[in-house]
Amino acid sequence: xxxxxxxxxxxxxxxxxxxxxxxxxxxxxxxxxxxxxxxxxxxxxxxxxxxxxxxxxxxxxxxxxxxxxxxxxxxxxxxxxxxxxxxxxxxxxxxxxxxxxxxxxxxxxxxxx
Amino acid sequence: xxxxxxxxxxxxxxxxxxxxxxxxxxxxxxxxxxxxxxxxxxxxxxxxxxxxxxxxxxxxxxxxxxxxxxxxxxxxxxxxxxxxxxxxxxxxxxxxxxxxxxxxxxxxxxx
Numbered sequence: 001x002x003x004x005x006x007x008x009x010x011x012x013x014x015x016x017x018x019x020x021x022x023x024x025x026x027x028x029x030x031x032x033x034x035x036x037x038x039x040x041x042x043x044x045x046x047x048x049x050x051x052x053x054x055x056x057x058x059x060x061x062x063x064x065x066x067x068x069x070x071x072x073x074x075x076x077x078x079x080x081x082x083x084x085x086x087x088x089x090x091x092x093x094x095x096x097x098x099x100x101x102x103x104x105x106x107x108x109x110x111x112x113x
Numbered sequence: 114x115x116x117x118x119x120x121x122x123x124x125x126x127x128x129x130x131x132x133x134x135x136x137x138x139x140x141x142x143x144x145x146x147x148x149x150x151x152x153x154x155x156x157x158x159x160x161x162x163x164x165x166x167x168x169x170x171x172x173x174x175x176x177x178x179x180x181x182x183x184x185x186x187x188x189x190x191x192x193x194x195x196x197x198x199x200x201x202x203x204x205x206x207x208x209x210x211x212x213x214x215x216x217x218x219x220x221x222x223x224x
Contacts, residue, residue, distance in 0.1 A: 004156075043157070043200065043214040056211055090156050097210040101147065104156035 003027050004105035006091045012111045013081055021076045021108045023091030031055075032074035033092040033102065034066060043090070049074055050097050081112045115140040115205040119215035126191055126222050134186040134199055134218045142206020146184050148177050149200040151217070157200055160186075191222045 006023040013019050025032060033056075034046040048056040052068045063079045078085060091105040118137045126132055138146065145164050149157035161170040163179040170177045174195065176187040186199055198217040204210065 040216070041198065042216050043202075045211055048210070058211070092156075098144065101159050101162055102212060103159060104149075106156045107154075 004091055004093055004103055006089075006105040006108050008108060009106065010109045010111075012113060015081055015083060015112055017081050018077070018079045019081060019110070020078070021089055021091075021110075023074050023076070023105060025072055025091075025093040025103075027093055027095075027103065029093040029095050029103075030071055031094045031097050031100075032068065032071070033094075034074065034076050035090040035092060035104070037088040037090060037107070039087070046089075047074075047076075048097070055097065078110075083112050086110055086112045115203055115207075115211070115213040117201055117203055117213055117215035119199075119201050119218050121218060122216070123219040124221070126188075126220070128192055128222055128224050129190050131187070131189045131191070133188070134220070136184040136186070136201030136215055137182060138184070138201075138203045139182075140203045140205040140213075144204040144206055144210075146179055147202045147204070147212070148184070148186055149202065151198045151200055160199075188220070191220075193222045193224050196220055196222045 004025045031050045033048045037043045046060045047066045049068045065077045068074045088107045092102045094100040094102045116139045120135045148160040151157045161177040166181045174189050178185045198219045200217045202212045202214040
């Protein structure tokens with residue numbers, strides 16, 4: 001069973017489009033995250049949610065809007081996609097926010113053309 | 114702001130040739146230091162968490178150690194399947210519980 005699963009794995013879209021990436025975890029964790037890995041492989045946090053409540057919003061353009069319908073799901077919606085949004089987006093989860101191990105999904109490869 | 118620097122950026126070893134990867138960090142109040150392995154096209158896979166200076170953890174050919182300023186990932190007698198990017202990350206003592214990653218070390222083990 002996949003612990004943190006995200007869909008789609010690959011996404012190619014045109015500039016200006018709106019797209020969503022879905023994420024689900026079956027670990028019973030309270031905290032979920034979205035990370036972005038750019039072309040230089042640098043992994044940076046974008047958002048984190050604890051029990052559906054936003055706790056980290058890391059200077060991300062407001063074209064990016066996370067939504068957590070329940071603590072097992074954290075979706076990422078991106079409006080008006082730009083070329084610079086091309087990256088790998090990783091969903092992750094941890095038991096709580098405080099120092100617990102973070103488990104990552106397999107990633108969603110977004111290419112904006 | 115928390116900072117993590119990993120060295121070297123890339124390391125090429127022969128099978129059986131032991132070596133170490135370095136992770137230097139500056140953080141206000143370390144809550145945990147994490148090592149992950151990332152294979153091409155995959156998400157980071159958790160390896161170890163270290164919480165305090167002097168702590169050591171081992172898993173197969175890997176051993177992680179921690180001091181107040183840095184962590185080492187020692188690889189003993191590596192095999193080609195150990196080839197991957199190894200990522201180090203710290204969780205600082207700030208109120209936002211943000212995990213800060215280094216840029217990783219790309220390890221290649223030749224048979």
